[in-house]
Amino acid sequence: MRSSFRGAGAAAVATALAVVVAGSWFGYQQLAGPSCSGEIQLSVAATPELAPAVADAASQWVKDGAAVGGTCIAVTVTSSDSVEVAAAVASKHGATLAGVGQASGTAVTPDVWIPDSSTWLLRLKNNGATAFAPGNGASIARSPIVVAMPEPVAASRLGWPDKKLSWTDLLRAVSSDKPLRAGIVEPTRDAAGLSGLLSLTAAASASGGDAQQATTGALRALATGRSALRQDLLARFPRSNDPASIASALSAAALSEEDVMAYNNTKPPIPLAALYLEPSPMPLDYPYAVLPGVEPSKASAARVLYELLTTQGFKNRLAAQSLRAPDGNWGEGFRAPQGAPSPAGGQSTVPPAGVGAAGGLDPVAIDRAVSGWSIATQSGRMLCVIDVSGSMKTEVPSANNASRAQVTVAAASRGLNLFDDSWSIGLWTFSTNLVGSRDWREIVPINPLSSNRSRLEQGLGFVRPSDGNTGLYDTMLEAYKTVQRDWEPGRVNSVVLFTDGKNEDDNGISQTKLLSELKALADPERPVQVVIIGIGNEVSKAELQSITSVTGGGTFVTEDPTKIGDIFLKAIALRPNAPR
Structure with missing residues (x-):
């Protein structure tokens, strides 16, 4: 949500401003005559501080009698918070963004989206919207x-x-x-x-x-x-x-x-x-994103509108909104704060975390920051369940030949340090026949970290693979029941399970029985989220997803065990807010 400390211009654009604009394929400067026929409807959602400048530029274009190949273009410019449009785009493309939540029922994705930062486009692409490939994406403004x-x-x-x-x-x-x-x-x-x-x-x-x-x-x-x-x-x-x-x-x-x-x-x-601290952080760069699926006529209109937003006249409109041009220069009337770097200058040669050497954004660094923040600033109750079947002895060449079990424990140990003492966490291991005919073993019961942290650290240190198989179904059902039994309101109650295989327990329950039991146990008033992290190439993603589709939560699979640390943090961060 952008600042409410704005002038009348921002208030005026709070509702959609429809203007008819038109121009030439070769740029608005080669405009033809004022007459046009037909109409191409182009919807633009711009972040609130930028929307007045975009709407004013389009309005002026109309007054100048613009036309595109004889066809009129109607442009609706809407002031829209970036997070709200991101939620709508995520819903449309099957992405899940930590902390963003669900799109409002009235949210509609535009033809052109101008958020305040390219990080929104990157987060969408990197968190499930694999088909999300917006056009253009060039910056039209900047604010350090x-x-x-x-x-x-x-x-x-x-x-x-x-x-x-x-x-x-x-x-x-x-x-x-x-x-x-x-x-x-x-x-x-x-x-x-x-x-x-x-x-x-x-x-x-x-x-x-x-x-x-x-x-x-x-x-x-x-x-x-x-x-x-x-x-x-x-x-x-x-x-x-x-x-x-x-x-x-x-x-x-x-x-x-x-x-x-x-x-x-x-x-x-x-x-x-x-x-203006050094090294310079990622600025807001206001990318001009033509969203996927836009029909060709609208895409053509969007290209012409983009040209209009790259002129000296638009730079001056940006200055009136206290914004710079994409290169860091500013237009007439811009009154820089004391100590501001000179136009286009003063930038550090050392990029901060999240920005690559070429100025590109680092999706891994951004995901780590978002995940670390989500974990460090929320409270929850979690049962961590680690596979100790024989296949977890497999060495991982990219981790100096440490075993899968060792890599998993190291990831869990690093994650443990991010949780504060308000969290309650327990630890189990599972295989087959770990305790008599039972597939799971309780290492540390679920208790607040204020009194449980050292026990968990010690318990992780004693995790060792067995010679058994993968007793996945029996373990999952019992873990779910355990977390639900002492469910706590106001917190996210969850099971996080690591495994490198499929269910291989001939004496255990079937997949059909597991799913029917979980459906019967599911209680919207006492939800238990299940996160399953599959390691290696022997897991069945379909098998794991069949579980989380019933319980809620998510399934994450990687063939590279060295990535499970980042996946673990990302998985926790993606959990919904706790019901109250």
């Missing part, structure tokens, strides 16, 4: 990510505006004995928050010592000051210039340059300083 701080706080705590600052400086200030009151807009739903999260966690990872502990500490420091909506976070900055108000208010948050400029345009009692 800054750390917004009340000017008195920036001056007294960090030496602004005279001192050149880094994300490591901010990390120290957030983690000090007298920490800054840091905040963030939920980074799973906000591109500026995600960019700030990537930069701060990169600084924590490079801080020396226990990098994971430093990263987790940074995540939790931010989590205490997170807001679901951007305007809610902005409202927490000091609204009075007395020292007590400043001391108790929000002290720092990752926002866009445009957000800070829009906020300061309201003449608040305490203006915000925009800190």
